[in-house]
Amino acid sequence: MKINIQYLEDGLHQFEEQTELGLLDERIKQYYPENAVVTVTVDKFGSDFRLDIVLTTHAHYICDRCLNPFEQAFKAHQQQLFHRGKFAVQPDEDIIELEGDAIEIDLDSLLAEMVLINHPIKMLCSEDCKGICPGCGADLNQEVCRCSEKPVDPRWASLQKLIK
Numbered sequence: 108m109k110i111n112i113q114y115l116e117d118g119l120h121q122f123e124e125q126t127e128l129g130l131l132d133e134r135i136k137q138y139y140p141e142n143a144v145v146t147v148t149v150d151k152f153g154s155d156f157r158l159d160i161v162l163t164t165h166a167h168y169i170c171d172r173c174l175n176p177f178e179q180a181f182k183a184h185q186q187q188l189f190h191r192g193k194f195a196v197q198p199d200e201d202i203i204e205l206e207g208d209a210i211e212i213d214l215d216s217l218l219a220e221m222v223l224i225n226h227p228i229k230m231l232c233s234e235d236c237k238g239i240c241p242g243c244g245a246d247l248n249q250e251v252c253r254c255s256e257k258p259v260d261p262r263w264a265s266l267q268k269l270i271k
């Protein structure tokens with residue numbers, strides 16, 4: 108997503124766009140296959156641009172406990188300062204510097220970073236997901252654990268007698 112700043116006047120401006128999340132980190136790419144809706148409020152004052160960015164999309168996660176896929180609304184919010192041209196004084200690491208003749212602000216890498224920062228450490232289909240039994244592999248949200256069931260195979264029963 109690019110914000111055209113060529114003829115932008117000082118003051119507040121709002122932009123909204125449906126955009127592809129093209130630069131996502133390889134590790135999390137698969138979880139965000141849908142386009143994002145990005146709303147950007149630009150507050151311009153001279154060579155300074157204060158951006159307030161809200162990104163929403165639909166994440167396609169896989170539950171860490173039960174391994175079932177599920178979808179979840181995803182939202183990320185960030186503010187970022189840009190400055191066009193060289194700094195008069197010290198460069199500031201919180202401010203992204205734009206070329207003096209820049210006519211647009213490219214947000215793609217910033218959007219990718221916002222998704223990465225807000226990506227959940229744990230993906231859970233629900234807070235009380237019961238997960239999968241490590242013994243029998245039953246999905247405990249939907250079925251009962253079979254671990255305590257006695258073997259019913261008659262062949263197994265006669266073999267047990269032989270051992271005795």
Ligand SMILES: [Zn+2]
Nearest residue numbers: 170173232236
């Ligand atoms: Zn789950």
Ligand SMILES: [Zn+2]
Nearest residue numbers: 240243252254
């Ligand atoms: Zn079990």
